[in-house]
Amino acid sequence: MARIPIEFTLNGQEMAEFVDGGATLLKVLREKAGDMSAKGGCHQGTCGACSVLIDGQLRLSCLTLAGTCDGARIETTAGLAQGGVLHPLQQAFTEAFASQCGFCTPGMIMVAKALLDQNPRPSREEVIEAISGNICRCTGYEPIIVAILAAARANSINAA
Ligand code: FES
Ligand code: FES
Numbered sequence: 001m002a003r004i005p006i007e008f009t010l011n012g013q014e015m016a017e018f019v020d021g022g023a024t025l026l027k028v029l030r031e032k033a034g035d036m037s038a039k040g041g042c043h044q045g046t047c048g049a050c051s052v053l054i055d056g057q058l059r060l061s062c063l064t065l066a067g068t069c070d071g072a073r074i075e076t077t078a079g080l081a082q083g084g085v086l087h088p089l090q091q092a093f094t095e096a097f098a099s100q101c102g103f104c105t106p107g108m109i110m111v112a113k114a115l116l117d118q119n120p121r122p123s124r125e126e127v128i129e130a131i132s133g134n135i136c137r138c139t140g141y142e143p144i145i146v147a148i149l150a151a152a153r154a155n156s157i158n159a160a
Helices: 025-031 088-095 105-118 124-133 142-159
Strands: 003-010 013-020 051-054 057-060 073-075
Touching: 025 051, 051 105, 057 105, 088 105, 088 142, 105 124, 105 142, 124 142
Parallel strands: 003 073
Antiparallel strands: 003 013, 051 057, 051 073
16 A cells, blocks of 8 residues: 655654555554554444544544545644643643543543634533533543533632
């Protein structure tokens, strides 16, 4: 299969890779770029565990061909903490016990980041709608909803 040269930034770091034409972004992130934060759950677009941001837009990396990401700005949970300080969403997930086995957590956090970037003070219903494509088998979802709402409150206090 033809190999395609691509350049992109991953959490602000410039990357250059040769990728197989059929390789997913999830595979390239995990197996070439060394970023294991996005998880492969279903590999068919139904669990949300592989969610990342591409040019600020929420995307499922298991359904995104890496070859389409040339020139893209890719963000994953691996890049959220700054200088050893957790991102407000990571902090809120920790405090609300919103992560148990943790498999869904990176995807949930990227979905939440996409939501808060667009809508800094979402309603509970808007949070539920935002995470509706992401499966969690551990928490019963309520701690995740609580965490995202808490992160939104923390963001608005910090911005005030
Ligand atoms: Fe991508 Fe499940 S691994 S949606
Ligand atoms: Fe285990 Fe969500 S914390 S799947």
